[in-house]
Amino acid sequence: MNTQTLILGILNFEDASGYEIKKQSTDGAFRYFVDISYGTIYPTLSKLEAEGMVFGREEAQSGKPDKKVYSITEKGRLEFIKTLAQPPAPDKFKSEFLLVAMCADLTSEETIRHALDKRIIEMEETIAHIRELRKECEHPATQWITSYGLHVKGADLDFFKTNRDSLLAIAKNKSNEAQAAE
Amino acid sequence: MNTQTLILGILNFEDASGYEIKKQSTDGAFRYFVDISYGTIYPTLSKLEAEGMVFGREEAQSGKPDKKVYSITEKGRLEFIKTLAQPPAPDKFKSEFLLVAMCADLTSEETIRHALDKRIIEMEETIAHIRELRKECEHPATQWITSYGLHVKGADLDFFKTNRDSLLAIAKNKSNEAQAAE
DNA sequence: TAGGCCATGTAACCGGTTACATGATTAG
DNA sequence: CTAATCATGTAACCGGTTACATGGCCTA
Secondary structure (H helix, E strand, O other): OOHHHHHHHHHHHOOEOHHHHHHHHHOOHHHHOOOOOHHHHHHHHHHHHHOOOEEEEEEOOOOOOOEEEEEEOHHHHHHHHHHHHOOOOOOEEEOHHHHHHHOHHHOOHHHHHHHHHHHHHHHHHHHHHHHHHHHHOOOHHHHHHHHHHHHHHHHHHHHHHHHHHHHHHHHHOOHHHHHHOO | OOHHHHHHHHHHHOOEOHHHHHHHHHOOHHHHOOOOOHHHHHHHHHHHHHOOOEEEEEEOOOOOOOEEEEEEOHHHHHHHHHHHHOOOOOOEEEOHHHHHHHOHHHOOHHHHHHHHHHHHHHHHHHHHHHHHHHHHOOOHHHHHHHHHHHHHHHHHHHHHHHHHHHHHHHHHOOHHHHHHOO
């Protein structure tokens, strides 16, 4: 999924400036699909405007810098819908934590405990965030995907809470060997 | 997580040629952490060898091209363990499907049904694959992460099977409008 | 008065992919 | 005879990030 489509997707929900798009993709609902940086957003927005997919208007603000708010055009909306119709690529999932866990017997119990606890906290934060999104937005499709998120992340957290100790035990068995390597 | 660490991680489990590393990262257990291409593997292997992290030996094979099998060195192993001790980055998850689902009301029921069914099939394949991995390998930490995978992916599939129709209904409501846009 | 937020934008860089070159062997 | 699998490697390209430039306002 390229940046263009994502920006079109965000603008399809509401008008936004480059700065607001960044926030949406970092803190908003879209953070589960993307995380794009200013270095991509601004040039893409210009390109999109040149192609007639979006149009921007300067907006003066009191006490804040001016901002350029973009809206999606009918052409852009059609383009976005066309992209949506194409079969989506399989989910991408990458976890450094899982690699550490798979190598639990190479490291110290402490390393694993830190990694484990960090991940549990992150998962709890994610769940809290999804719950926030759910409250804020009554849009049915958004409700559906937040239900999904809550279900899956709940199962995830559940596993970690009940199986924390068994992974710790794997690390513990070789803690002396790992210590010797330091 | 960079390619270097991943290759070190794979070689820590067993010696392998560039070709075999690619297979591990595409079809093996490591596919859930990475997917690296030849264009990265071979240069990285050379670099790693120059740094003394791995060493390769030419191996002649009957009826097949020669291959260069790499092993991790003690220096490489120490380096890998050091990387493991650093707090792992949060999991990365990106789903094109979720974007399509979130925009269900913009597309046709057919588009959503295709996307939904494709994802269910992919999830079933993933679960079957993890079960394979579980059978093949008795390494405790690997057993732990495959248990995790089975738990989470099971919950995922479960949600999709029970909530398939409700997403379909969201798409259906606006199917005529979406058709007009084609 | 320092730091954080608002706000836009560019240039350099980089990690990684795609596509190609090469070639033997085996299975259908 | 064709396609797939085994096997290594490079050059061109590209999508995206990092770091920087710029500057006003508000809060602690």
